[in-house]
Each structure stands twice: as structure tokens, then as C-alpha cells.
Amino acid sequence: MNEESGTTGGTDMDESPVLDPQGAAAVLQQARDRARRELAVRRPVLFLIWAVVVFVGYGAMWLSVRGQHPYRGPAWEALLLAFLLFVAAAGASANVVDRAASGVGGRSELQRGIFALALLAGFAALEIEKQALATAGASRPVTALFGQAIPLLVAGLVLLASCATASRLDWPRLAIGGWLLAVAAGGAWAGVVASLAVYALAGGVGIALMAAIEPQLRRS
């Protein structure tokens, strides 16, 4: 078959009338690899970014409250560090996602918007709930115990819920969402001070571990 037929003005430089099966397989594989490289969000990078935020942010807060009697809460320097890390990580994450998602429209674009909105709404709702607890008479350690679990609770729930809209079973997302929820709920039982250490270690190391095994899990 002459592939040149029907093309316009001789501009079609890439028509190959003869492409043997080996050549076709090579083109197919190269195109798949390239598409994956260009269009897939590099999730191990995202996981690493957030592992650092969780480990350093919670770790710094834990260092500033350990040994407090009575409990007064994290030092402002630790809170500022956690906040700055969060802002920097959010910016870096947006950059990583934009790099892959540039030019991609349709359902995924809508899902990304809803995902970001769900995170913001979750944070806002639970922060308001924390203030309500304080207003209702909850002590500072109780509201702190609840407040410091909010980031892990919200992220875990939104990650788990977002699996429902994925086109196929997303094991890494399912696993990390479930893990963050388990760490948030289980860590709270360690108390207001020790829970920060649990969140830093179990949360941070768990996310970092996911960064390492994500490619294998995704393929399974």
C-alpha cells in the first residue's frame, strides 16, 4: 500500500510504506516510553517532597514540645518552619503536576480541580471544627491533639476517595491514603506530644517508602 496517497503537498515526510513487525514494535515501545515520560506525573517526586514536609514539619514541632509540663504547644519557629515547608511543597507539587499535565484537558483536568478543592475544603472544615471544640470547652492539649492530625486525616481521606474516580485501580494512592489515615488515627493514642513524633516517623517514612516502591506498585 502506498501511504503517500491522500497526503497533502508532499509534506508528509514520515510515511513509511514498509515497516516490518520488529520496526513497528520498536516504534510502539519508544512511543509508549516517551508518552509515559512526558505525560505521567512523577509521583515518586511528589511523595518525596511531602515525606520531607511531614518528617521535618512534625519533627520540628515534636522537638519544640517534648518535655513541656504543662503542655503549651509548639514554638512559633517550629510552626513557621512547618508552614513555610507546606507552602514550598505545594508550589513544587503544582510545578511537577503542571509539567506533565500541560496541554492535557478533559476528565483528568476536572478531577485535579476537584482534588485540590476537596483538600482545601477538608482542611477548612476540620480547622473550623477544632475552633468549635475549643469554644465548647475542650482543653488546649485536646484541641492540639485533634488539630495536628488534620493534615494527615484530610490528605488520607481525599487520596482514598479519589481512587473511586480513577480509571483503574490505583494501588499507590490507595495504599498511601489508607496509611495516612491509620497513622493519624493510631498516632493520636500516643498523646499530644508523642503523636507528633509518630506522625513525623510513621508518616514521613511511610510516604518516603511509597516514593521508592511506587513504580513497582503501579505496574502490579
Add this chain to the structure above:
Amino acid sequence: MINEELDPVIHVPARLRIVVTLAALPPGDDLSFTRLQDVIGLTPGNLITHLRKLDDAGYVTTEKNGSGVSARTAVALTNTGRAALDRYTTVLRQLLDSATPG
């Protein structure tokens, strides 16, 4: 003959790359013309020519949104195109298996 068994619309390097690239997106997603051109590495003229052939076969859809500098041409793989690529890879695998000695 081998070439008769493989879908002639896809069995061209440029179009094979286009279809595979679009198939990497989840169903329901599309890719802008400029990003597709960037990923595939074709000139706009070449890409238009190949997209027209794929469109004629019902394998892709192209839709222009907006106007002026905000204009965006979205290219998406249809269900027919996705099925055609699946068939193509199946036939290709069979051909490669049958060509393997032993």
C-alpha cells in the same frame, strides 16, 4: 502478508506514535495540538496530515475551542481508535511470536 494483517491506518511510524501517545491518556482526556506536536516531534503540517487520516478512520477527534490567542485544538483518541490500537498490538505480538524460531 504481514502488512495486510496490520491496520494500515496505524501501521505508519508517525501515526503509530500519535495513537500510542493519545492512548497513554485516560479515557475522557484530550491533548492540545501543540503539546502533541511537542511530544511526537512532527511539524504542524505533518501532524495535521496524519491527524486527518486518523480522523477519517474514526480513530481520533479534533475539536477547536476559543479564538485568537486563547484558541486550543484538542485531540482525543476515540473508543474505536483505542480498540484499533489494541487489535494492532495483538496482531503485532502474534506476528513477532510466529517469527521467533523454536
